[in-house]
Amino acid sequence: MNRQSALVRLSDVAARDVFPFARKLLKQTRRVVDELALRTLGPDFEERVARVKARYEGMGGDPFGLDPDFTKYVSMGAAVFHRLYFRTVVHGAENVPLGRALLISNHSGQIPIDGVIIAMAMFMDAEPPRIIRAMIEKWAQTLPFISMMFNRTGQVVGVPENCERLLQQEELILAFPEGTRGISKPFTRRYQLEEFGLGFMRLAIQTRSPVVPVAVIGAEEQFINVGNLEWLAKAIGVPVLPVVPQLFIPGGQMPLPTRYHVYFGEPMHFDGDPDDDDSIIEEKVWLVRQTIQSMINRGLKERKSLFF
Amino acid sequence: MSGLEDIDTPETPTNGDASSDRRRRSRRGADLIPRDLHERMTSGVVVVTGICGRLGRRVARFLHRERAVVGLDRRPFTDRPKDIEHFQIDLRRKKVKDVFRNRQISALVHLGVMHDPRDSGEDHHTWNLLGFQKLLDAARQYDVPKVVLLSSANVYGPRPDNAQFLSEDAPLLAASAFSEMRDLVELDMLAQSFFWKHPNTETVILRPAHILGTVRNAPSNYLRLPVVPTLMGFDPMMQAVHQDDVVSAIRLALRPGARGIFNIAGPPALPLSQAISMLGRGQLPVPHMLARRVVDRLWRMRLTSFPAPELDFIRYVCMVDDARAREVLGYTHRYGIEQTLAAVDQERWV
Numbered sequence: 001m002n003r004q005s006a007l008v009r010l011s012d013v014a015a016r017d018v019f020p021f022a023r024k025l026l027k028q029t030r031r032v033v034d035e036l037a038l039r040t041l042g043p044d045f046e047e048r049v050a051r052v053k054a055r056y057e058g059m060g061g062d063p064f065g066l067d068p069d070f071t072k073y074v075s076m077g078a079a080v081f082h083r084l085y086f087r088t089v090v091h092g093a094e095n096v097p098l099g100r101a102l103l104i105s106n107h108s109g110q111i112p113i114d115g116v117i118i119a120m121a122m123f124m125d126a127e128p129p130r131i132i133r134a135m136i137e138k139w140a141q142t143l144p145f146i147s148m149m150f151n152r153t154g155q156v157v158g159v160p161e162n163c164e165r166l167l168q169q170e171e172l173i174l175a176f177p178e179g180t181r182g183i184s185k186p187f188t189r190r191y192q193l194e195e196f197g198l199g200f201m202r203l204a205i206q207t208r209s210p211v212v213p214v215a216v217i218g219a220e221e222q223f224i225n226v227g228n229l230e231w232l233a234k235a236i237g238v239p240v241l242p243v244v245p246q247l248f249i250p251g252g253q254m255p256l257p258t259r260y261h262v263y264f265g266e267p268m269h270f271d272g273d274p275d276d277d278d279s280i281i282e283e284k285v286w287l288v289r290q291t292i293q294s295m296i297n298r299g300l301k302e303r304k305s306l307f308f
Numbered sequence: 309m310s311g312l313e314d315i316d317t318p319e320t321p322t323n324g325d326a327s328s329d330r331r332r333r334s335r336r337g338a339d340l341i342p343r344d345l346h347e348r349m350t351s352g353v354v355v356v357t358g359i360c361g362r363l364g365r366r367v368a369r370f371l372h373r374e375r376a377v378v379g380l381d382r383r384p385f386t387d388r389p390k391d392i393e394h395f396q397i398d399l400r401r402k403k404v405k406d407v408f409r410n411r412q413i414s415a416l417v418h419l420g421v422m423h424d425p426r427d428s429g430e431d432h433h434t435w436n437l438l439g440f441q442k443l444l445d446a447a448r449q450y451d452v453p454k455v456v457l458l459s460s461a462n463v464y465g466p467r468p469d470n471a472q473f474l475s476e477d478a479p480l481l482a483a484s485a486f487s488e489m490r491d492l493v494e495l496d497m498l499a500q501s502f503f504w505k506h507p508n509t510e511t512v513i514l515r516p517a518h519i520l521g522t523v524r525n526a527p528s529n530y531l532r533l534p535v536v537p538t539l540m541g542f543d544p545m546m547q548a549v550h551q552d553d554v555v556s557a558i559r560l561a562l563r564p565g566a567r568g569i570f571n572i573a574g575p576p577a578l579p580l581s582q583a584i585s586m587l588g589r590g591q592l593p594v595p596h597m598l599a600r601r602v603v604d605r606l607w608r609m610r611l612t613s614f615p616a617p618e619l620d621f622i623r624y625v626c627m628v629d630d631a632r633a634r635e636v637l638g639y640t641h642r643y644g645i646e647q648t649l650a651a652v653d654q655e656r657w658v
Contacts, residue, residue, distance in 0.1 A: 064472050065545045065579055141468035141624065144541025144596060151543065151579075161471035 040083045041076065041124075048129040064133070064166070066154030071131065074153050075123055081113070082120035085257055086218065092264040093126040100167045100209045101267060102200055103132065103174045106193055106292055107182030109219035110242050113255060118174055118214060121262050133166050134174040139239055160199055167207040174214075175200050177285070184240040186227050190220035191296050196289050198281045206274035210267035211288055215295035217263070221306055222255035223247075258306055263295050341564050349453050349564040351375050352414025355407065357399060357443065359392075360385050362523045363458075364419045366555050368392055378407060381420060399439030408446040415454035415562055416447050421495060423525075425488050425615045436491040437498065444502050447509060456512045456561045457499040458554070461547075461571060463492055463515065466626035472545070473629035476515070476569040486617035503567070512561040514554075516572035517628055521551030521651040526618060528652045536584045540593035543581045544625045549574030550643035550651055560637045570637055571628035575645040580622060587649050596623065 042048075053068040082088050096103070108114060115134050122130045135158030141147045156162045163173055176182060177196040185194065204211050225242040233241035246252035268291070270284050341349070354371055358364045359379035371377050372392050379385055379394035388394055397403045399420060407413075422435045440457075447455050464474045465482030480497070483490035496513060503511035518527035527548070530536065549572055557572045584591050594602070596619070604616040633639040643651070 061576060061578075063545070063577055065543075065577075067579075138469035144539070146541075148541055148543045151545070156472060157469060159469060159471045161473070161475070165473065 040079045045076075045079075045124070048123065052123070052129055052131055059169070062154065064154060064156050064162070065151040066131065067152040070152040071154065074149065075120065078116050078120050079124065082117055082124065086113075086117065086260040088117055088121060088260040088262060090121045090125045090262050090264075093121060095264045095266055096122065096126060096130070096172070096212055097210055097267050098128075099170045100207065101172055102167075102204050102209050102211050103172060103214050103264075104200060104211055104288055104292065105174065105176055105214035105216055106191075106296060107176035107178045108185060108190070108216065109255070110184060110223040110225055110244060111255075112176075112183060113222065114216045114219045114260075115174060115176070117219075117260050118216065118262060121264075122172065130172050132172045132174045135163060135176075137180065137239060160203060163200075163203050164207060167203065167209050173209075177289075180239045184225065184228055184242045185220070186225045186242075187220070191217075191300060193289055193293050193296075196285050198278060198285055201270065201281050201285045201288070202274045205270050205272055205284075208271070210269050212267050213265035213288055213291045213295060215263040215265070215292055215299055216260065217296065217299040217303060218258040218260040218306075221258045256307075259303075259308060261299055261303065263299055265291060265295055345453060346564050348412070348414045349562075353378055353411055354415045354417060354562070355380055355413050356417045356419060357381065358418070358420025359394065361419065362521075363519070363551060363554065366551060367417065367419065367558055370555050370559065378411070378413070380404065380407060400434060400442060404442055405446050405449075408450040408452070413447075413450060413452050415456065416443060416452050417456045417458075417558060417562070418443060419458050421458065421492065423492060426610075426613070429488075432488075433491055436495050440495055440498055444498070448502075448506055452509060454510045454512070454562060454564075455499070455502065456514065456558060457495070458558065459496040459499070459513050459515045460492065461515045461517045461573075461626060461628045462489065462621075463496050464626055464628070465489070466544075466620040466624040468624050470625050470627075472625060473627055474571070475629050476571055476632060485620055486615075488615065488617070500569070510564070510567040512566055513569045514557055514561060514572055514633075515569065515628060516554050516557065517547035517549050517574065519551055519554050520548045520648050522654055523551050526614065526621075529613060530622075531583070531587060531589070531649070531652045533589070535590040535592050537592045537594050537599065538580065538584070539596040539599055539619065539623050542596065542623045543579050544623065545577045545627060546580050546583060546625075547573045547577045547627045548583070548645070548648050549641065550648040553641045553643055553648075556642065557633065557637065557639050560639055566637055568632075568636070570633040570639070571630045572633055572639065573628050573630040574641045574643065574648055577627055578645060583645075583649055586646065587652070 049068065049072045056062050056066060056068055103118065105114065105118060119132045119134070122132050131154050134155045136150055136155050138157050140150060141157055156166065158175070163175070166173055177200050178194040179197060181194040200211070203209070223244045224246055225244055227243050229241045229243060233239065268288065272280070353376040355378045356364060356368055356371070357380045359368050360381040360383040364381070368377055368379065368389070372389055377392045379392055380397065380399065381394070382396060382398045384396055385392070385394040395407055418440060420439070422432055424432070444455070463480045463482050464470070464478050465480070465484060465486070467481060467485070471478070480493045483493050499511055499513050502509070503513070519525060520528050520531065553574055554572065557570070560566065561570070581591065600616050600619055603612060603614060603619060606612040607615050630639070
């Protein structure tokens with residue numbers, strides 16, 4: 001047997017068996033991927049992207065740096081979490097008004113996955129698809145890649161001037177008035193709202209924007225927080241430093257796959273003087289806070305199981 | 309060539325076009341000015357400091373066709389047009405006052421702001437503050453009815469918690485991270501206090517965004533680099549304004565009735581990475597921790613003209629809202645973003 005015939009026989013094998021098998025495998029994988037993509041993204045994903053893109057192109061580009069093409073790829077990744085990992089159930093998306101509005105939500109879960117899930121709910125489950133503009137912590141702007149990702153997906157630094165400008169642009173704002181106090185709640189205080197900031201109410205009154213209360217159920221259990229190290233957080237210059245034991249277990253770095261429920265409430269309208277005394281604004285904020293708290297309580301009662 | 313012909317003086321009757329309404333609004337203050345003073349303000353002598361800089365020459369080029377221009381600079385004015393009178397003197401010297409004493413000056417345009425981080429701190433500080441103070445003293449003593457200062461949007465400073473568009477009321481925080489900027493902040497403040505102390509003089513402070521063109525300033529020099537270094541993972545939105553749009557803003561500021569602080573921005577903002585790719589340059593992303601250290605080292609070895617704190621300008625946003633200039637001054641940008649960016653590669657013609 002010389003070398004040449006060995007090569008010939010090898011190519012025969014390749015042509016007869018290996019290539020058709022590979023082709024079949026490829027075809028099958030593609031079918032599975034397509035099916036999975038359809039299940040995750042839904043049949044109208046491309047159309048939704050095009051509609052959002054048309055809106056911003058009609059405006060002559062977004063002055064805050066929203067890039068619809070980049071957002072598309074980020075939301076494809078986020079959709080995996082939204083549809084497959086957390087299997088979010090969205091309630092009352094039709095309550096969100098068409099023009100400007102402030103989505104006010106409880107904040108929980110140690111890392112802001114709740115914001116991503118609310119954004120995905122508005123992008124993939126609402127009609128028409130909307131891109132939400134969250135008011136983010138200024139600290140995030142100093143982080144490489146994260147700041148760039150936030151900017152390109154249309155998230156902005158949480159200062160009142162930005163919020164006002166976006167509302168005048170008829171955008172949908174997402175704000176967490178609890179701030180970092182809310183997101184880093186220890187497990188024992190789960191689903192109990194912290195103190196609310198007052199800024200959002202002044203802006204809502206000033207720009208005559210409706211406030212939509214939002215309750216997110218399921219985020220509190222994704223990372224179990226046993227307490228916060230305030231002194232260490234201060235020492236290394238981060239806003240909060242929660243102690244999450246599951247991070248030290250191999251594989252525990254991923255959040256637990258709890259089922260998310262997102263409830264959008266009826267829009268609330270407020271009027272009055274935006275420069276009113278704190279005590280008067282506080283009463284209005286209290287109303288929003290109580291609405292969200294009762295939505296949470298109702299949602300917890302309706303929830304059958306943590307994971308299913 | 310100039311593209312500025314249709315900025316007419318307020319006397320010219322407007323022929324009822326769409327922009328006449330805006331022009332009328334900008335004349336609101338002008339109606340209160342006595343006729344002879346109005347005459348003086350529109351056609352009298354203008355003193356331009358820093359006239360030998362590249363922007364100064366452009367301003368002179370546009371201004372000397374319609375009114376007398378006097379230049380004040382410590383540098384020589386080569387290829388000077390015949391009708392421009394030039395005094396090669398140091399702004400801190402007493403002789404500056406002679407320029408004002410011997411002729412009736414109707415406006416002072418201060419472009420001679422020094423921002424050369426290489427220069428010694430003291431020289432820098434005395435030039436900018438003492439020099440400008442001397443000019444303001446002269447303006448007060450000889451009743452100059454108009455003072456225009458070309459400040460910069462950089463006085464707000466690039467910061468992670470900046471609003472996307474800063475209004476004229478935003479605090480000037482540039483010096484908090486970059487102490488060499490304190491001169492420029494103080495200069496702006498000096499003009500502000502002059503504005504309040506001397507209501508008879510119309511003081512205008514212009515704060516343009518990054519000026520691009522043949523000028524030699526940090527943003528133009530940065531975009532002229534063959535391969536543009538950026539900070540890895542940061543891509544802030546940026547505003548640029550064409551040098552000739554700044555010249556037209558200065559001319560609008562010289563009109564009687566205009567006073568106050570105005571942010572000046574050009575075409576709509578765009579991400580830094582997009583600006584670099586529109587220029588056809590390569591990008592070199594550098595991790596920001598490393599970049600600061602390397603630039604600092606290169607700076608001390610005199611191998612770069614960019615001090616390390618300037619890196620914040622390609623890390624955070626520092627953009628301005630120029631709605632006030634557009635409404636009150638009647639300013640509009642003439643150059644689109646492609647032309648503005650392309651201007652950094654233009655051959656210098658003045």
